[in-house]
Amino acid sequence: MEQTTYFEDYEIGASRKTSGRTITETDFVVHAGHTGDFFPHHMDAEFMKATPFGQRIAHGTLVFSVGVGLTASVINPVAFSYGYDRLRFIKPVFIGDTIHTRTTIAAKEDDPKRAGSGRLIERIEVVNQHGEVVLAADHIYIVERRTKPA
Amino acid sequence: MEQTTYFEDYEIGASRKTSGRTITETDFVVHAGHTGDFFPHHMDAEFMKATPFGQRIAHGTLVFSVGVGLTASVINPVAFSYGYDRLRFIKPVFIGDTIHTRTTIAAKEDDPKRAGSGRLIERIEVVNQHGEVVLAADHIYIVERRTKPA
Amino acid sequence: MEQTTYFEDYEIGASRKTSGRTITETDFVVHAGHTGDFFPHHMDAEFMKATPFGQRIAHGTLVFSVGVGLTASVINPVAFSYGYDRLRFIKPVFIGDTIHTRTTIAAKEDDPKRAGSGRLIERIEVVNQHGEVVLAADHIYIVERRTKPA
Amino acid sequence: MEQTTYFEDYEIGASRKTSGRTITETDFVVHAGHTGDFFPHHMDAEFMKATPFGQRIAHGTLVFSVGVGLTASVINPVAFSYGYDRLRFIKPVFIGDTIHTRTTIAAKEDDPKRAGSGRLIERIEVVNQHGEVVLAADHIYIVERRTKPA
Amino acid sequence: MEQTTYFEDYEIGASRKTSGRTITETDFVVHAGHTGDFFPHHMDAEFMKATPFGQRIAHGTLVFSVGVGLTASVINPVAFSYGYDRLRFIKPVFIGDTIHTRTTIAAKEDDPKRAGSGRLIERIEVVNQHGEVVLAADHIYIVERRTKPA
Amino acid sequence: MEQTTYFEDYEIGASRKTSGRTITETDFVVHAGHTGDFFPHHMDAEFMKATPFGQRIAHGTLVFSVGVGLTASVINPVAFSYGYDRLRFIKPVFIGDTIHTRTTIAAKEDDPKRAGSGRLIERIEVVNQHGEVVLAADHIYIVERRTKPA
Numbered sequence: 001m002e003q004t005t006y007f008e009d010y011e012i013g014a015s016r017k018t019s020g021r022t023i024t025e026t027d028f029v030v031h032a033g034h035t036g037d038f039f040p041h042h043m044d045a046e047f048m049k050a051t052p053f054g055q056r057i058a059h060g061t062l063v064f065s066v067g068v069g070l071t072a073s074v075i076n077p078v079a080f081s082y083g084y085d086r087l088r089f090i091k092p093v094f095i096g097d098t099i100h101t102r103t104t105i106a107a108k109e110d111d112p113k114r115a116g117s118g119r120l121i122e123r124i125e126v127v128n129q130h131g132e133v134v135l136a137a138d139h140i141y142i143v144e145r146r147t148k149p150a
Numbered sequence: 151m152e153q154t155t156y157f158e159d160y161e162i163g164a165s166r167k168t169s170g171r172t173i174t175e176t177d178f179v180v181h182a183g184h185t186g187d188f189f190p191h192h193m194d195a196e197f198m199k200a201t202p203f204g205q206r207i208a209h210g211t212l213v214f215s216v217g218v219g220l221t222a223s224v225i226n227p228v229a230f231s232y233g234y235d236r237l238r239f240i241k242p243v244f245i246g247d248t249i250h251t252r253t254t255i256a257a258k259e260d261d262p263k264r265a266g267s268g269r270l271i272e273r274i275e276v277v278n279q280h281g282e283v284v285l286a287a288d289h290i291y292i293v294e295r296r297t298k299p300a
Numbered sequence: 301m302e303q304t305t306y307f308e309d310y311e312i313g314a315s316r317k318t319s320g321r322t323i324t325e326t327d328f329v330v331h332a333g334h335t336g337d338f339f340p341h342h343m344d345a346e347f348m349k350a351t352p353f354g355q356r357i358a359h360g361t362l363v364f365s366v367g368v369g370l371t372a373s374v375i376n377p378v379a380f381s382y383g384y385d386r387l388r389f390i391k392p393v394f395i396g397d398t399i400h401t402r403t404t405i406a407a408k409e410d411d412p413k414r415a416g417s418g419r420l421i422e423r424i425e426v427v428n429q430h431g432e433v434v435l436a437a438d439h440i441y442i443v444e445r446r447t448k449p450a
Numbered sequence: 451m452e453q454t455t456y457f458e459d460y461e462i463g464a465s466r467k468t469s470g471r472t473i474t475e476t477d478f479v480v481h482a483g484h485t486g487d488f489f490p491h492h493m494d495a496e497f498m499k500a501t502p503f504g505q506r507i508a509h510g511t512l513v514f515s516v517g518v519g520l521t522a523s524v525i526n527p528v529a530f531s532y533g534y535d536r537l538r539f540i541k542p543v544f545i546g547d548t549i550h551t552r553t554t555i556a557a558k559e560d561d562p563k564r565a566g567s568g569r570l571i572e573r574i575e576v577v578n579q580h581g582e583v584v585l586a587a588d589h590i591y592i593v594e595r596r597t598k599p600a
Numbered sequence: 601m602e603q604t605t606y607f608e609d610y611e612i613g614a615s616r617k618t619s620g621r622t623i624t625e626t627d628f629v630v631h632a633g634h635t636g637d638f639f640p641h642h643m644d645a646e647f648m649k650a651t652p653f654g655q656r657i658a659h660g661t662l663v664f665s666v667g668v669g670l671t672a673s674v675i676n677p678v679a680f681s682y683g684y685d686r687l688r689f690i691k692p693v694f695i696g697d698t699i700h701t702r703t704t705i706a707a708k709e710d711d712p713k714r715a716g717s718g719r720l721i722e723r724i725e726v727v728n729q730h731g732e733v734v735l736a737a738d739h740i741y742i743v744e745r746r747t748k749p750a
Numbered sequence: 751m752e753q754t755t756y757f758e759d760y761e762i763g764a765s766r767k768t769s770g771r772t773i774t775e776t777d778f779v780v781h782a783g784h785t786g787d788f789f790p791h792h793m794d795a796e797f798m799k800a801t802p803f804g805q806r807i808a809h810g811t812l813v814f815s816v817g818v819g820l821t822a823s824v825i826n827p828v829a830f831s832y833g834y835d836r837l838r839f840i841k842p843v844f845i846g847d848t849i850h851t852r853t854t855i856a857a858k859e860d861d862p863k864r865a866g867s868g869r870l871i872e873r874i875e876v877v878n879q880h881g882e883v884v885l886a887a888d889h890i891y892i893v894e895r896r897t898k899p900a
Binding site: 175176178179180183188189190193194195196197206 | 319320321322324325326327330396398429
């Protein structure tokens, strides 16, 4: 679905919660196969039994990719993704955990390079079934202004 | 492969280059299916013909996940990944591009929370076959010190 | 995204067009691997050179599954899928074709088994980049009435 | 395997049972990733705990695609698939269920468009490990006649 | 499909040819992700340009697994696979090559460990679209005798 | 990682142990989908309940491909894989087993076809979490000599 939203229309503090997704053993195997990262932390149940985690933990890039993917429901044709700041892996995600993502408009800034656009700081929090934030990041989203400067 | 390297042993400026990997249409389809992000930028060749890119472009999370995955060759059992700063999507990655990753030790800092460890800032650059950096990020890596403070 | 729509709110003739998706060789291979149907029509380029098609053609179930999947953007919590009538494979889909799906409310009927719901006949048409309908079907969708009979 | 069977050679009432296949959580994840349908009914174990099903249920298109795929063991070079009528999702399929498919020749009709062929109505029933039919459909199969009309 | 064939019923020299399958870039990516072998020979098109092959070549285990998989059409419930001798990677398989497998009963031997069974040596040859054998192996198949020794 | 090792540098008896990997239900499903082998031994939990195994067993080609894949960590640019002898499926691998691979240099021979290289016989043993060898094979590895014969 496509919906145009201009920089002016985003309100600081506005928040959105995605649908949930159970992270399966399949997701672990697919992510390892996709990235080539077969470290035993993600792939070797025997090895992990002897660690404080007691079991395999998800790749950080898995939680990030799926957490961001959950937000991909509406296309804004006047915006693009610039990058992320302060991406943090806060808690482990285990096989069988169910995550969703909460996004909050945290700040609006001028874009130093593009007068016709603004920078939106969108706080991304991936949350598990216990309500714990497992991953956080600040998404930098460049959005066109409805009213371009003269 | 496992190899223990302590905080003291990392040298600022030390650099490593991974092997390369051609990003295929399969990787695009796998990443969409893995994350649920089927935006036309990645999946609709007709739609993209009408854009300045002229063709489908890789998901940012794909380039990040595969770029980081390429570095996953040696396990350091006295280190763990804390997060990333300044993750930037610099240039598009197209089907058929071949990327590798260059990592450089950029800085060493005390870890404010863990006296027995230090924070390593590892500069990650994903580079395409033209030598262009397509993605950059600062990896924060927490590594144990050989000599723990008394 | 979730949005409640009752039977009374659907209007005959209302139509919706999904975003597009390029059907890749990967989709052929994934579908064969998912279903176990490795017939040479889908998997053997040499065999197909000698047929009127001249190349591999997509599984009917692939076009149906992806065509229906493209419509899965908004969850209606007061509705469920009952089945399909008149599912027809009209034209072949080749590797590299880009399809989208058009849905049209074609009819509204009482549900003989559920007085509190109605049957919606939703016409599904999967359309390629040349504007040709490649697959059609009538989706039977059972939707609750806002006003339940006494 | 290829085996030529003409329209005349099919007998009404003839029935065939395929081998079985356990539907795994992997199949759910693969089907979501293949079709882009990540609805919580299939992907969110927490959400489904609160429903009468109590757990995730398979996509209708998954059961259909795999159920039909199970029948794809012998190629008949003088036949092709025209479509399906009365496709019905009768019972849910859960992770761990084992299904097989039973096909029965239900009817033989003239093909109104092709004098040299006939229309076979093949009843498809996908059956679970409890002997319950979970999906049914009438497959319309166009088969050449051995004796073409003059 | 299941079909019982006893040791006595196999004839030396009997040969079977499977249907064909085009080996796609997807198969390369899937095999790398499945096995964790991302060596540049299979994954890095730029690297391979500078080699005598000029392009990526399939993993030996890919050609073996798919070549053997092509023969898996009929289950013999009185037989099992013991292993393989003289598995040889004879020619490279490139993306887009179409392979099929030819099996020939090469020898019949007593099974030194099982008086009630015999050892069948089945010659496996994977053949490309140019008629060249790309992989060969001797499959050792243990098959029950119809007439067990007293 | 790339590391040049000449024929002279390999020592008979030298042994290496890879990291471990838990074989998941996902691996079974991926391997079936990759190879087209959907035999009930690997895919039908109900069918296998009635056998001495009591559960699904991994494809022989799965254990071989993953077992060999685990060894693919260091590229030797002066060597290539010639084939395998005495590949044996010794014990079944079940869903949830964790395997690793042990390689041992078993023999060094002249290469009858290439005076400048030698043949290394590398014993491959895939070992499960109980320390049992589940698969064994002799890998034939052709490696260049540092000192080529005059």
